[in-house]
Amino acid sequence: MSVVLAAGKVVLRDNCPVEDAEPLLILLQNHPDCPVDIGDATNLHAAVLQVLMMFRRDLIGGSRDSFLQKWIVPVLTDRTENRI
Amino acid sequence: MDELIEQFLIEGRELVQQASDDLLALEENPSDLGRIDSAFRAVHTLKGSVGFFDFAPMGELLHRAEDLLGTVRSGRLAATKAILDVLLECIGASDAWIDSIERTGNLPPDADAQGRSLRAAMAPYLGEAGQDIATAPEVDLDWVAGLVERNREAVDGAGAGQPITALRYTPSKDCFFLGDDPLALVRSIPGLIALEIGTRDAWASETFDPFACNLVFEALTPAPVDDVRGIFRLVPDQTIVFEIQAESAAQQLAESPATPDGGREGGGRTLRVDAARIDVLANIVGELVVTKNGLAHLAQQAAETDPKLARSLSANQANFDRLIGDMHRAVIAMRMIPLARTFQRFPRLVRDIAGKLNKGVVFSVTGEEVQADKSIVDGIFEPLLHVLRNAVDHGIEGAETRRGNQKPADGHIRLEARRTNDQIVFSVMDDGAGIDLDSVRQIAKSRNLMDAAVIDALDDAEVLDLIFAAGFSTAAAVTDVSGRGVGMDAVRTAVEALGGRVLVSSTRGAGTTIQLILPQTLVINTIMTVRVGDERFGVPIESVQETMRVAADRILPIREGEAFVVRNRTLPLLRLADLLNLPRLPRPDDIRVLIATAGDERVGIEVDGFAERFDVVLRPMQGLLSGMPGVLGTALLGDGQVLMVLDLPELIG
Numbered sequence: 001m002s003v004v005l006a007a008g009k010v011v012l013r014d015n016c017p018v019e020d021a022e023p024l025l026i027l028l029q030n031h032p033d034c035p036v037d038i039g040d041a042t043n044l045h046a047a048v049l050q051v052l053m054m055f056r057r058d059l060i061g062g063s064r065d066s067f068l069q070k071w072i073v074p075v076l077t078d079r080t081e082n083r084i
Numbered sequence: 085m086d087e088l089i090e091q092f093l094i095e096g097r098e099l100v101q102q103a104s105d106d107l108l109a110l111e112e113n114p115s116d117l118g119r120i121d122s123a124f125r126a127v128h129t130l131k132g133s134v135g136f137f138d139f140a141p142m143g144e145l146l147h148r149a150e151d152l153l154g155t156v157r158s159g160r161l162a163a164t165k166a167i168l169d170v171l172l173e174c175i176g177a178s179d180a181w182i183d184s185i186e187r188t189g190n191l192p193p194d195a196d197a198q199g200r201s202l203r204a205a206m207a208p209y210l211g212e213a214g215q216d217i218a219t220a221p222e223v224d225l226d227w228v229a230g231l232v233e234r235n236r237e238a239v240d241g242a243g244a245g246q247p248i249t250a251l252r253y254t255p256s257k258d259c260f261f262l263g264d265d266p267l268a269l270v271r272s273i274p275g276l277i278a279l280e281i282g283t284r285d286a287w288a289s290e291t292f293d294p295f296a297c298n299l300v301f302e303a304l305t306p307a308p309v310d311d312v313r314g315i316f317r318l319v320p321d322q323t324i325v326f327e328i329q330a331e332s333a334a335q336q337l338a339e340s341p342a343t344p345d346g347g348r349e350g351g352g353r354t355l356r357v358d359a360a361r362i363d364v365l366a367n368i369v370g371e372l373v374v375t376k377n378g379l380a381h382l383a384q385q386a387a388e389t390d391p392k393l394a395r396s397l398s399a400n401q402a403n404f405d406r407l408i409g410d411m412h413r414a415v416i417a418m419r420m421i422p423l424a425r426t427f428q429r430f431p432r433l434v435r436d437i438a439g440k441l442n443k444g445v446v447f448s449v450t451g452e453e454v455q456a457d458k459s460i461v462d463g464i465f466e467p468l469l470h471v472l473r474n475a476v477d478h479g480i481e482g483a484e485t486r487r488g489n490q491k492p493a494d495g496h497i498r499l500e501a502r503r504t505n506d507q508i509v510f511s512v513m514d515d516g517a518g519i520d521l522d523s524v525r526q527i528a529k530s531r532n533l534m535d536a537a538v539i540d541a542l543d544d545a546e547v548l549d550l551i552f553a554a555g556f557s558t559a560a561a562v563t564d565v566s567g568r569g570v571g572m573d574a575v576r577t578a579v580e581a582l583g584g585r586v587l588v589s590s591t592r593g594a595g596t597t598i599q600l601i602l603p604q605t606l607v608i609n610t611i612m613t614v615r616v617g618d619e620r621f622g623v624p625i626e627s628v629q630e631t632m633r634v635a636a637d638r639i640l641p642i643r644e645g646e647a648f649v650v651r652n653r654t655l656p657l658l659r660l661a662d663l664l665n666l667p668r669l670p671r672p673d674d675i676r677v678l679i680a681t682a683g684d685e686r687v688g689i690e691v692d693g694f695a696e697r698f699d700v701v702l703r704p705m706q707g708l709l710s711g712m713p714g715v716l717g718t719a720l721l722g723d724g725q726v727l728m729v730l731d732l733p734e735l736i737g
Contacts (some may be wrong), residue, residue, distance in 0.1 A: 018260055021294040046267040047260050050299050054287040068272055071279040 002041070003027065003048075009060055010034050012041040012048070021047035028055045036076075038063050044072065052076055089185070092133050094356070096182045099133075102126040104175045104432045107168050114163040117312060121309070123171075124153040125327065130178065137192050141199035142181050148203045149174040151210055156497055158320055161209060169439070170205045176436055179429070227252055228326055231302050235278035242277050242306045248328045249309045253301040254284065255322055260295050264319070270301050272315055278304040359419070360460055366415045367699075370610060372408050373626065377595060378405060381629065384684075389585070416605050423501050423508075424452035426465045430499060433469060437476045444483055444494035445476055451501030456508050457605045463582045464510065464602065467575040471512045471598045472497065474572070479516030479596050489593065491515065503604065510600040519590040521547045531555055548588050552576045575600075581720060583701045609702045611719065611729055614678065615693035616661050617669055622700070622729035629679045629686065631694060635672050648677070655679065657688040663714070663735045682736040689732070702729060 002013045010027050012020070028051065029033065035058040038044070042065050044052070049051045049072065059076055063069045106123035110116055131146035149171055155161045177198055184192045228250045232239055239248060255266040270279065276348070280302045287298070305312065309327045316323040379401045387394035427449050438445040456464075480486075482496030487493055497515045521544055528550045529536050542550075550556060554573040576586045584602035611622035612631075632650070639657060640647050645656040657677065661668045669692055677688045701720035714735040719727045 018265065021260075025292075025294045043271075044267060045265050046255070046297060046299055047265075047294055049281070050283075050297065051294050053281070053283070053299075054289065054292055056526055071276070072281075075281045 003033065005034070005063050008034065010057070011037045012044070014041065015043045015057050016041055016045055016048045018045045018047045021045065021051050024048060028057065035060050037061060037078075038068065038073075040066065041068060044068065089134060089189075090358075092137065093182060096130060096178075097125045099130040100175055100179045100182065101428050104172065104179075105428065107172050107175065108431055108435070110163045111120070111165065111168050114168075114331050117157075120153065120157045120163065120187050121327075124150065124157050127153055127175075139181070139185070139195075141191060141195045141249070142178060145174055145177065145199040145202055148206050148210070152206050155210065160321075167209055170202065170209075172432060172435070174202050175247060176432060191392060227302065228328060231278065231280065231304060232328060234280070235304055239276040239304065244307055247309075248277075249305050249307055249312045250326045250328055251301070251303045251312055251316070252324045252326075253303070253316065253319070253322060255297045255299060255301075255319070257284075257296045257298075259297050259322075261413075262695060266297065266299060267303065270303060271317060273303055273305050274307045275305045276303055277306065278302075308638075329497060344563075362415065362418050366419070369408065369412050369415050373412065376401070376404055376408050410572050419458045420455040420605070421458050421461050422452060423454050423461055423464075426461050426468070427452045427499065427501070429465070430468070430472060433478060434472055434497065437473055438480075442482075443476060443480050445480055446494050446496050447499070448496070449499045451499075454501045454503050454508060455604075456602070459670075460508070460582060460602055461582060461605070463578070464600065467578045467600060468499070468510060468512065469733050470575050471600070472499065472573075475512055475514040475596070475598075476515065479514035479518075482519050483516075506604050508602050510598055510602070512599075513595060513597045515595040518549065518592040518594055519548060519588075520592065524548070524550055528553070548590060551588065552586065580703065581701070583703050609719075609729070610633055610697055610699050611727075612678075612697050613695040613727065614660065614691040615695060616664060616666050620695060620727060621660075621664075621668070622698070622727045623678070623680075624716065624729065625697065625730060626681050627673065627732045629681055631676070631678045633674050633689075634677050636671055636675055639675070650679070650688070653686075655688045657690055658736065659690045661692075663689075680732045680736065687736050689736075698727075700727070700729075 002016045003024045004011050004013070005027055010024070010031065012024070016024075028036075036052065036055075037060040038052075039061045041063060053076065056076065059073065062073050103123050105124040106119040106126065109119045112605070113119070115593070126148055127150045131143060131150055136141045152161075152167065152171060156163050156167065161167065177195075181191050181195055184190065184195075231250060232248075242248060253266065253270065255264060256262075257267070259266060270276075282300045282302070283298045284300055285298060309325055313320075313323075313325050316325070334499065343565075379397075383394055383397040383401050386397055390464060428622045430449060431447055434445060434447045438447075444448075475497050476495075480497065481489070483493040486495065496515045498511075500511045500513070502509050502511075524547050525539050525542075528534065528539050528547075533539070533550065533553050533556060539547075539550075551572045552575075553572075556571055579586050579600050579602065582602055584600060586598065587599040587601065589599075590596040610625040612625050612628055613620050613622055615621075634648050634650075638648055640649075640654075642656075647654050648657050649655075659668060660666075676691050676693060678691060678694075679686055679688055698721065700721070702717045702719055714731050716729045719729055721727055
């Protein structure tokens with residue numbers, strides 16, 4: 001599994017497929033103040049992304065993946081509600 | 085007129101033209117995606133331009149037309165004949181409205197009703213296309229503007245003049261179950277320059293379902309529309325892909341003054357200039373020609389006192405002559421435009437007319453590339469349309485009759501333009517019933533156009549000519565199409581006003597050919613009017629060197645003739661009344677003389693009075709009068725009077 005709780009943060013690693021969405025949701029629900037680290041994630045499934053978007057936890061660092069860093073990190077750190 | 089409106093009229097016509105070309109092409113090949121796209125863009129842009137003004141019915145109509153085209157474009161509806169028909173009707177209405185805006189500054193009074201009925205005609209297609217049309221915000225493209233605005237820097241950075249593809253992707257709620265990963269699709273968009281991710285509904289943590297997709301993606305990329313569509317080809321119902329043109333032509337004009345090499349290169353570099361400005365230029369050149377003629381005379385005068393000066397003056401004058409000639413040709417060329425501008429409108433209009441009359445017509449056009457003066461290209465539209473209307477209405481028979489006569493069920497109408505020397509011959513040929521001379525005779529009698537006996541005595545050609553008589557119309561019943569109270573006489577009048585003439589030939593059972601023969605360039609002449617007794621005549625201003633008054637007692641009788649002295653030269657004096665074989669009036673004390681040149685000689689011509697100057701289109705003499713010596717042609721004055729324009733050198737000669 002690519003979603004784990006480690007050292008007080010929720011860490012997403014490698015390729016996070018659709019199956020990661022539910023465990024991620026449960027982790028975030030159970031640890032209300034936990035920040036999220038997607039530094040080592042190479043890909044996020046849209047289902048995972050929308051869980052992250054709903055909780056909008058603090059991100060630790062950015063992402064090594066250039067697509068995630070350029071386009072997804074700003075979405076997750078943007079505190080304004082951007083409902084299209 | 086307001087500059088914005090002017091720009092709108094120009095651009096609007098082009099867009100209407102584009103849309104109608106595309107729709108007609110789709111009729112041939114309903115699956116031509118490029119044409120669907122192009123029509124959609126044209127209608128969308130037109131709708132956008134209409135939005136600047138208070139033409140609500142036009143905006144609403146185009147909005148619906150755009151919706152319908154969008155549905156076709158997304159593949160939810162096929163481009164059937166019925167759909168193309170209603171779309172073409174919308175475009176036809178827009179075209180007429182643009183004409184009305186140009187004339188009156190406003191939509192015609194029935195625009196609202198007309199728009200409403202067309203919108204109603206489109207409604208079933210939009211309804212049938214599924215509920216998503218009604219509920220999806222997708223059909224609306226307002227989001228594009230917002231997206232571009234928020235990402236202005238990225239868009240500008242993508243390079244000016246390049247089209248940008250905008251995408252809105254609203255994955256279906258159950259897409260995760262179907263194995264879709266929307267983000268993976270978005271990730272594969274090449275050259276992404278903007279990505280915004282939002283939600284369909286606000287997040288609600290209590291009811292949050294991680295497996296129901298709540299995301300909406302909006303993206304911009306310089307990648308071609310088709311590439312982006314390719315990526316999302318499996319979810320076309322969830323995406324809107326839209327190409328944003330770099331800038332509208334109007335903006336480009338307004339924003340890039342005098343940067344000849346800026347912006348796009350390679351494409352035709354054109355400059356739109358108000359035709360009125362070119363006319364001003366043409367007038368100046370015309371006056372230059374007249375002024376130049378005076379220089380030749382000056383050189384002659386100088387020859388007597390200073391031969392050396394005279395020689396260099398002559399050399400200069402020759403150069404001057406050549407340059408003005410070049411300039412004159414350049415200005416004329418500036419006004420030359422291809423006939424395409426007018427011809428392009430006909431296929432749709434003919435189709436329209438044929439549809440209304442329930443006749444099958446195959447229409448073909450050749451000669452769009454032939455160039456003519458702008459006033460000819462614009463002015464020929466009405467007369468040609470009328471002739472085409474007649475061809476469909478009176479020429480082409482119903483399908484039943486045609487079959488009975490062993491003709492193909494669909495009639496064929498051909499519009500052709502050819503250039504011969506300095507003339508353009510427009511021919512409208514139909515393979516219809518031809519003109520029934522007996523019924524022409526009958527109608528002419530019933531309308532009392534002439535004495536019955538005279539009509540019976542006319543030969544066939546003369547009978548054919550009767551269709552041009554005022555008050556003649558072969559329509560037995562007044563139809564929506566042809567019966568507008570104007571007949572072929574209106575065509576002849578319009579063509580003659582442009583300096584042309586109309587010919588007709590017809591073979592019973594085989595068809596009719598109408599030819600409109602027009603000059604390629606409209607030659608505007610400035611003429612001066614002179615009086616002899618009560619009659620007025622025109623004289624081209626170029627042939628008049630000067631006008632003066634001479635005291636009667638200074639006229640010297642010389643043998644049978646007369647002469648007078650002007651600036652130490654003795655000039656012969658002729659009376660215009662004598663030249664034209666008109667009665668002489670008694671000579672006043674103070675006589676009016678115009679000085680004309682005949683070859684190298686100058687001659688005074690006595691007239692009874694001078695009147696105003698006019699700019700006129702000179703029409704050559706025709707028929708019996710064409711051999712008349714001393715007459716250049718006739719000109720139609722503003723008040724409808726016909727003025728004979730004299731050829732002074734020939735009269736004197």
